[in-house]
Amino acid sequence: MSGGQFDTINRERLRGGHGVKWGALQSDVLASWVADMDFGTPPAVRNAISEVVERHDLGYPFWRGEDPVIEAFEARMNSLHGWNPSPGRTRIYTDLIQVLQVMIEHSTAPGDGIAIHVPTYPPFLATIERSGRRIIPLPMVDVGGSWGFDPEGLTGRLRQENCRMLVLVNPQNPTGRVFTAGELASLARTSEELDLVVLSDEIHADLTFDDQRHIPFASLGKDAESRTITATSATKAFNIAGMRCAVAHVGPQSVWDALDSEPLDYFGQPSILSRVATVAAWTQSEPWLAQLKATLSANRQIIRLWTHDLPYEVKHYAPEATYLAWLDLSSAGVDQGDPAADLELRARVRLSQGAEFSQHTAIDTTAFVRINFATSKSNLLDILGRIRGATTRPAARAWSEKSCVF
Structure with a gap:
């Protein structure tokens, strides 16, 4: 494979831009935290943006007929996942955090319980907490050498919690699990019995590995679709997070009616640039995505080999999707109160803090860190080498000096 822009990264370019991932760090610290990729964007996306700019077409958005973002979303769900979203039930938002906040306000009341698998995306936990709702954590646990959850008694527990x-x-963030048809079916049964609204964040669906198959929750049947709000975006898979464009397919009629009754401009809307970038990503960038996934798959293998080679035990299961690795460093030579902060100080690497992924719950993920491996092989080896050097006593030869054979 000719990786092109995936073979190397330009740290100077990354540090010199406006992105928080590299821009917020000191000049000698390597970034492996925020879920942005170190690569560029697909050529089709860049071309689409350039054409709009060259036309000076930066006014208020307008399209004759249906919004092209919605058309691209519906076509992609059908062609890749075998799900036909109901026409006329998709809305455009800026990002998934906005979608969650909006849907919480229009489908629950203060004091209601909201169930979510933990560890999970920190802004979601923060959003639920700030909205005055109660987080009902569904712990991700070790199930036969992988991350999973226990469905036993789930319906009764959620009923007691007024969920x-x-x-x-x-796919799940940060563990990288792709939930199976059986796991999703158990959640669908509980949701039907308790008449729950389901918000299904499927933003990493394009980033599955091997033979993993993403199953949209709304595709499980008529009842599932009628209660599910499917939220997704091109931002993660095509590295355009700053473009701020997401979609939400709203199944529940009561939620749709509540949204429809709000003033037209209440939610705002993404720009022309964000819309054309999203359409170009979803309709013209599959070759780029294929090369990206090959690069991420190789990097995932590097992390797997690295964890096996360490002189101490690291609990790590290779992710089935995403470009994020979830590692338990409780046996490493780091400060167990904040391993990520300790590694930034001693290894000069910024990782995501494990504790953030269980905030506002009783679940303890303090000993974990999340590594973002959407970077070049050489940069990833540098990151892993620095971590190993800082977590062994005495510091071992940097792992990046060792050969990697695939």
Whole structure:
């Protein structure tokens, strides 16, 4: 494979831009935290943006007929996942955090319980907490050498907790699990019995590995579709997070009616640039995505080999999707109160803090860190080498000096 822009990265370019991932760090610290990729964007996306700019076409958005973002979303769900979203039930938003906040306000009341698998995306936990709802954590646990959850007694527990919504992150962040048909079916049964609204965050669906198959929750049947708000975006898979464009397919009639009754401009709307970038990503960038996934798959293998080679045990299961690795460093030579902060100080690497992924719950993920491996092989080896050097006593030869054979 000719990786092109995936073979190397330009740290100077990354540090010199406006992105928080590299821009917020000191000049000698390597970034492996925020879920942005170090690569560029697909050529089709760049071309689409350039054409709009060259036309000076930066006014208020307008399209004759249906919004092209909605058309691209519906076509992609059909062609890749075998799900035909109901026409006329998709809305455009800026990002998935906005979608969650809007849907919480229009489908639950203060004090209601919202179930979500934990660890999970920190802004989702913060959003639920700030909205005055109660987080009902569904712990991700070790199930036969992988991350999973225990469905036993789930319906009864959620009933006791006055649960009104299930937030499903699938593929799951940070564990990288792709939930199976059986796991999703168990959640669908519970949702039907308790009449829950389901918000299904499927933003990483394009980033599955090997033979993993993403199953949209709304595709499980008529009842599932009628209660599910499917939220997704091109931002993660095509590296355009700053473009701020997401979609939400709204199944529940009561939620749709509530949204429809709000003033037209209440939610705002993405720009022309964000819309054309999203359409170009979803309709013209599959070759780029294929090369990206090959690069990410190789990097995932590097992390797997690295964890096996360490002189101490690291609990790590290779992710089935995403470009994020979830590692338990409780046996490493780091400060167990904040391993990520300790590694930034001693290894000069910024990782995501594990504790953030269980905030506002009783689940303890303090000993974990999340590594973003959407970077070049050489940069990833540098990151892993620095971590190893800082976590061994005495510091071992940097792992990046060793040969990697695939």
